[in-house]
Amino acid sequence: MKRKLAAVLLAALLAAAALAGCGGNGNTSAPGEELLEKVREKGKLTIAMEGTWAPWTYHDENDVLTGYDVEIGKSIARELGVRAEFVEDAWDGLLKGLDDGRYDLLINGVDATPERNEKYDFSSPYAYIHTVLVIRDDNEEINKFGDLKGKITANSPGSTYMEMGVKYGAKVESADSIDETMRMVISGRADATLNAEASVLNYLREHPDAPLEVIDATPDAGEVVIPFRKGDATLTLREAVNAALDKMRADGSLRELSIAYFGSDITNP
Secondary structure, three states, X not given: OHHHHHHHHHHHHHHHHHHHHHHOOOOOOOOOOOHHHHHHHHOEEEEEEOOOEOOOEEEOOOOOEEOHHHHHHHHHXXXXXXXXXXXXXXXXXXXXXXXXXXXXXXXXXXXOOHHHHHHEEEOOOOEEEOEEEEEEOOOOOOOOHHHXXXXXXXXXXXXXXXXXXXXXXXXXXXXXXHHXXXXXXXXXXXXXXXXXXXXXXXXXXXXXXXXXXXXXXXXXXXXXXXXXXXXXXXXXXXXXXXXXXXXXXXXXXXXXHHHHHXXXXXXXX
16 A cells, blocks of 8 residues: 555656646746737736836836837737736846746847847847947047046946946946936046937937037947747747737838937837
8 A cells, every 4th residue: 555655656746847847937838838828818918128218118207107118018019919017127137037937028128139149039120229428528538439448337237338338448337217327427426328329319308408428329220129038939929029010110100109209210220
């Protein structure tokens, strides 16, 4: 009897181990359980973003989450036949949350870099941006990216702009929003910031008296994409998202959103 019970328990343990092996840590889908299928089953698309990087994602005067990426997320969700659920997090937690499966999508003006491409799959580009160097307008020591060695820049931790500053030899101080970034440069707490040209121009339009100057820019535009966890489980969702973006390009709504939030069309290379 004891041997029979032991055999039953062993079989149960082996079955449990097999199930754990299939399910992993909950971040990967079992066969037939693609992410798109799960999204439609729950009736919502969980989208992560900072909520502090105007005009991509930010809160308006009524504290309502809005922005270019917010509207794109809503449009994608409508095309999928579900509602958009937005979750805000600090930049350095966004990709971690995507890795952990807490979010279905990350829409936050993300640059497509070779390093990220090794870990994530990307949507087709939905915007193109140059990186610019911003200083106080009375700063005579910085005229180009190469002058950043030994200087202090302000940027979100873990961002491509932070990485670029480090590459040029700058010490990077953390900033949680573009407003804080610009205040640090204006006050002298930072010597400069590297940021998306479209975001900087939007800030200068809203703050025409700010003592800031764009002093340098990258010659080539970077691609802005939506990253996904790598693997077949996200394939159908990536295809559906790309189809939604294609529709927005074709009907002109992507361009209209760009002009509404940035004052120019950043949807073409």
